[in-house]
Amino acid sequence: MTHANSIESGPQDAIVEQTSAELPVKEAARPAPPEAMLSLRLAVGLIGMLLASLLAILNEQVTAFAMSDIQGALSIGHDDGTWLTTLFEAANVATMVFAPWFGITFTLKRFTIGAVVATMLFGILCPFAPNLPSLYALRVLQGIAGGCLPPMLIIVALRYLPPRIKLYGLAGYALTATFGPALGTPLAALWTEYFSWKMAFWQIVPLGIATCVAIQQGLPDDPLKLERLRSFNWSGFLIGFPAVAMLVIGFLQGDRLDWLNSDLIRVMFIGGAVLLVAFLINEWFHPLPFFKLQLLSRRNFSHGLTTLAGAVILLVGVAAIPGQHLARIHAYRALQTTPLSLLVALPLLITLPLTAAVLNLKRVDSRWVMALGLCLMIATCAMGSFMTSEWIRDNFYVLQSLQIAAQPMVIVAILMGVTTGLPPTEGPFASAMFNSLKTFSAAVATGLIEGLGTARERFHSNVLVDQLGNRALITDQSIDATHGIGELAHRVHEQALVLMSADLYRVMACVAIALLCLVPVLPVRIYPPWTTTPPSSPPSAR
Template structure:
């Protein structure tokens, strides 16, 4: 129930000659409504810019890493660790960042994290050797992982109920608009400016966000006494657990998954430590994860749906780019229009979706169902792709995402956050952001692993088919003017079939999430309404 919108009033029988209104005495004064002042709005914009900075830093560096490896003369295998170590540190940090944010205050902690992210990013181009670059990427991953969770906490704490969904739309903007800008910016810096800008692009945005946060957010007192009750068991088991599993996911395809002893150690050790972490969190007096919140149906449904939604968003963004790069040798500059087609309209679509969900008569479950249905449509249409498809063939599919993504993400955010008291904001932020970033690593591992397996399968089937039909094979070789050209055609067709399979898998994920909508979540209402939201 939204305590900011209700008050408890107890009445007693009036003395003779007095009306009941004259003696009705409230037991508690009505809580003061939050007010969105101009100064606070500046602070919130600063938090939004800081979160966008963290997402852009992650996405652009990952997409431009091939160029960075070329500059430093780093081989492919060593180069993969530049992204893996960053992501492992980034995801693991998000579990614990809200606790530190409350302890050191949201303003100080966020500004410190932004400055650290800029500082380590600025140093990356000057790294004298590979191991120094590894260390800088780990430190930047830790600093960047501290930023996004702060945005949800600030939105839940300071925004009035009437505009809370618009604040959450700002967070959704960082999760959808930010990644969509990754490819265009990576292409801009590497093709036209300088590879150093891949790391330095965040500096102007970081300075602006720090100034806005410092000027806009109200000061909070330090709570250093919390350090005495720091949950060391949770930290020492949770941080390496998450990092190990993420490393296993991102290095699994390269090292052949469970056929590698290293990957088995990462998954086995990480899983064991994570189970220990969860058991500790259940009983810890000051936990990082408040697992009891999962008893709320909408909260648990939101986290479950978030996992599938992130897999969907990563998949529908990655499949066209990989297909065009491998079939038509597109560079990031040539695939950028696909990303921009989604990114720019989201600036309007996300606030518009928030406005719709802010209407009391709108059921967010229907909004989520429509968004998932559009996702299913997109994936099924993509599964009919052929080798003749070029960038223009994906435009309509990407256009559907302009409507689908805001409906899905905003409905999830509304379900997770509505009814949460401010004291539970840090727990919700830690769990939500950790699940979101971990799901992105899971999606990457799924797409790479499944893509490799299906491509090998289709290649073997095509080669066997040619081998079992000598006449067809002979004609194909004559038509292709040699075995080399025939091998290229087999590889091309295998890539097409693999991309179609990945689209079908994404459709299956969307259908599974769609089937949960009428079963698990219950009806909730916008934060401004006095109608109590159901959460159990």
């Protein structure tokens, strides 16, 4: 039994690890004892962890969508205001790398409650910040506190859920990754249109109180493991945190600062990449890593992480394009795009558990469920690529409806592939790698959409202007009429935006096709957690 694994395990986990590591193969293959039942008290605690993860997602999404109102209320310029989101996201993503280690050390119960309280406290203080630097500091601290919450959910799901309902717990995690972001626009519209911009920060308080009560009453009291602090991986922490934060800053500020033409962006990308390589090397050889890179030798785990990165880029892009088109072409506000978000969000409450129920059937192959979900994504992008300037909200309903089935098929299947076969002792490593990659991919998707969108908009604008000039469509009369020139410029700009959005749909389709091509190649057949893997299955599936 390695020292690294023994550090990560609790009293019960150590027994599991000892069984798998020290007993002979035949003895380890004996039938498992009768499955434990999920008590009502523990179910309350697990619901509390689900709410904690949802709280973190809502806090992130609502403040991002309401940022223009926040900037206006606090008289913050656009450039300075972008840093409010960037600094929050950088701290949020970087913290997810290390949160599972601290969660095990200070116990999941205490650590999660402390992070929820801190997230609420910093949110309450944000509207009262006396100046911009103090608001930046509060956003960074809130990003750190919020980044501690989502990784805890996977850990408790792997540790406490009985095998027969484990997939439903993973569907709950998928709910925070799909349902939570979809609620961002409706809630931001609700607070800014009918209440106050301050509610974008304060909305988490009631949910946070309920979360703390549920976790306190439901989760068991594990002993503190403060002795782990003596073996803290300082080299990994001091290298990894700035590495991830710098890369996130580079992607989120890249489009505004013209990417590598900016000295700051060059420093963020080059410095972040060098530090990230050093961090991964450190994690490979360190006896107590935050990332257990050896898990990547498992085909399903490495495929799951690869597909996760592409799926997050795909989901972020497909969700952002309609709102971006309606806002820039038809001047829709968040309140007017809310029906599109709700059309996806509310049915997910039904389709996610249904997808988990289907995948929990032994005869269902999760690989083809994922493939079907990706095909629906491709169909969405293909239909969106034919959009015109006449498209309004109603034209996107069919596209959004496909996401109701597509998103659960992809996300739950990925979670099943990543977590199946993982013992509770490896839960913290899987959670750190999964959550940090998910949130980092979201930052990459944002930068990709902004950067590619800007480049394609400029390209189409230049092409349209050249065509107008070459075909002599601008008559002397229109040149003399200021209104005519203004109207023509508006139409060129509008058409460039439409063509740009269609191009983004095509790029997202290419991402989905690439992920679809990996399905029959990389992953191996896996079975629901409640079943026993047949002897004929490849060893890499375990």
